[in-house]
Amino acid sequence: MDRVVSGQTDPQERDQETALRPKSFKEFVGQEKVVANISVMVESAKIRQSAMDHVLLSGPPGLGKTSLAMLIADALGSEMHLVSGPAIEKKGDLAAVLTNLKPRDVLFIDEIHRMHIAVEEILYSAMEDFRLDILIGQGASARTMQIDLLPFTLIGATTRSGLLSNPLRDRFMGHLSFDYYPAETLAKIIETNAKKLNMDLHPDSKFEIARRARGTPRIANRILRRVRDYVLVAKKQKAELIDVQQALQLMDIDELGLDSMDRKILNVMKKFYSGGPVGIEALSATLGEDKQTIEEVYEPYLLKQGLILRTPRGRVLSEEANRHIESR
Ligand SMILES: Nc1ncnc2c1ncn2[C@@H]1O[C@H](COP(=O)(O)OP(=O)(O)OP(=O)(O)O)[C@@H](O)[C@H]1O
Ligand SMILES: [Mg+2]
Secondary structure, three states: OOOOOOOOOOHHHHHHHHHHOOOOOOOOOOOHHHHHHHHHHHHHHHHHOOOOOOEEEEOOOOOOHHHHHHHHHHHHOOOEEEEEHHHOOOHHHHHHHHHOOOOOOEEEEEOHHHOOHHHHHHHHHHHHHOEEEEEEOOHHHOEEEEEEOOOOEEEEEEOOHHHOOHHHHHOOOEEEEOOOOOHHHHHHHHHHHHHHOOOEEOHHHHHHHHHOOOOOHHHHHHHHHHHHHHHHHOOOOEEOHHHHHHHHHHOOOOOOOOOHHHHHHHHHHHHHHOOOOEOHHHHHHHHOOOHHHHHHHHHHHHHHOOOEEEEOOEEEEOHHHHHHHHOO
């Protein structure tokens, strides 16, 4: 049985993901508020014939932050440069990226909350004044060198906007947060992607996937591809509800759309901590899972569904979570 890591991607999946990425704003379904705000920012930049204001996209993994950033760059007719925050180790690396930008290019920094603070600091003047302040030399002979940059747009993406430092956060004009998708919206995305994958999907199948995808397009796509495989191997023409149910069972995704790790979290809370309250450190140690992953990937959905509640003394299991564990 394979394990579904909610939301996160491995390199192979990233390739497949590219094929299903929305190619236009029309294909980007849902997140209406975010899209409405972005549309105004894009149009305004075009009228002003200058770089779009910097914008921060936040929300759980797999909800479309990277996809939207690509569409923004496209709509602006600009090139997008993609870097991952924690991967930039030295100030000089970021300085090199910044000085290579062409006018009105888009710089997308993923996981911006994990950037090293020393690297982050050179973004402040870059974002505010399109200028790099670089300290050269040490001690008494140290001096600051300034390099002018061409106007650019920074799009930051984060799964934890709360961890951003204030100076960085304040330099973004737009703060847009993504929320989990309702099942009806996911159903539309699934319908579009089933066509891209040449699948004949029964409407009931579509809604079943939508209902069990944790409100996340990336997971809906992942289930959809597994259903396609399942149907192909079974030499069937159409993906019926039963095929979806069987594929979900193989993926170990339950009635509520929870995967094995989600359930493990609930079970550990019940078995080892009598339903809580339990602190994140203790939970992470017992689960043998990184604290950040629990907080960024798993917990937001469990909180959103009211399965876990947060209290000043720690996390507790809700009544519904107790019932869910017992029913299995
Ligand atoms: N609004 C949407 N409409 C259609 N498809 C979407 C939408 N949002 C996301 N997707 C699909 O989900 C996949 C994952 O989205 P994306 O990579 O943009 O998420 P993300 O928020 O950047 O995730 P992460 O935080 O892990 O980087 C995309 O490849 C795309 O196929
Ligand atoms: Mg992304």
